């Protein structure tokens with residue numbers, strides 16, 4: 001029987017088949033942050049239970065941590081309480097790793113775990129966070145869970161899950177210059193719709209995906225959830241292997257050899273059956289920008305915003321009208337040239353070293369437009385920050401008028417001090433443009449790091465290809 005990668009990962013972790021497509025799965029790795037863990041730990045305490053396998057845990061605060069003034073205490077009392085509670089809950093546990101606030105490896109969990117080699121192929125990885133799909137780039141079965149599931153995993157190292165259907169998204173061909181992994185995934189979401197992947201695990205494959213770096217694959221898998229799929233996957237290959245070799249938490253010596261031999265099997269068999277298939281020609285993908293309040297409200301940079309008046313479906317017409325009114329936009333117009341107030345380069349989608357390099361190469365020798373109130377670069381982790389500084393990227397950004405911040409989720413969502421004010425328009429490399437996502441009344445346009453960097457220089461939404469040196 002030919003199997004998909006998802007089927008292989010699922011079947012190798014079933015502890016007990018519960019019937020009707022449900023199973024109790026063994027969980028190898030548990031990523032823990034401050035937002036979704038406090039009640040879980042409290043629940044354990046009340047039941048007088050202890051974490052079953054603390055060594056499976058990697059913990060760090062990321063959502064509530066400030067990204068400036070690290071010499072001071074966390075000003076917001078709620079954020080401070082969240083970060084302190086995580087510290088109390090995990091400090092004395094024998095976790096695989098805990099990176100407290102302000103420690104040298106602190107950062108966004110979805111950036112920290114992979115860069116340390118703690119995200120391994122063939123494993124199950126969960127986190128009380130929807131963007132856990134990121135780790136599927138390593139041929140791992142990774143998905144977000146809710147707080148009560150966090151408690152269940154802490155207590156038992158298992159989780160009841162429903163088997164997903166298989167959706168293959170095949171991207172073939174060469175990318176145009178100026179088109180990034182973010183554009184690939186935004187184009188895919190535009191094609192599938194925000195619910196197109198619901199109930200499915202998406203395997204991204206094809207010659208274009210095979211050529212992507214691990215950083216780029218993580219960007220793609222990160223946003224699988226924005227197409228409704230809890231899991232995104234890419235098969236294991238030499239790119240995965242080369243990335244992991246010599247990483248601190250990756251297996252070593254004979255264990256490495258054994259692991260690689262197993263990892264080589266982590267791909268879909270040639271005739272494995274998929275429930276749904278989508279093919280995309282990479283050459284047709286233009287730089288993408290979202291215009292609305294859902295990631296699937298996306299356009300190629302030269303495209304026109306849909307006109308609700310010509311939309312036949314009443315439900316779609318209504319949602320377009322609502323999105324346009326929130327975004328302060330008119331149907332039938334273009335995004336090109338639309339003035340922006342703020343720029344955010346960061347988030348677990350686009351805050352890795354390659355993202356910062358891509359943005360810096362656009363920025364180098366230019367200056368942020370006077371009309372831009374604030375342009376921020378927020379590295380995804382302490383490690384990314386140090387690497388960028390070694391390469392002099394911080395200087396490029398600072399000289400150009402960007403703020404160079406400490407690592408964290410930052411302005412990806414309004415849970416810390418970094419946020420938009422009502423009505424402000426932001427060129428953002430994050431993954432969600434929901435109403436109020438980056439601050440009440442804020443207007444988010446999602447795009448690639450190079451596109452956001454170019455928008456900062458132009459003071460408006462622009463085509464990166466006009467800024468390429």
Ligand SMILES: CC(C)[C@H](C(=O)O)[C@@H](O)C(=O)O
Pocket residue numbers: 035036063128129130131144413
């Ligand atoms: C706060 C957290 C639970 C949430 C998530 O689940 O993804 C956040 O990270 C987000 O990006 O919306």
Ligand code: SF4
Pocket residue numbers: 062063108110129131347348349408409412413430431
């Ligand atoms: S960076 Fe954004 S999307 Fe990622 S975990 Fe943090 S808040 Fe969620």
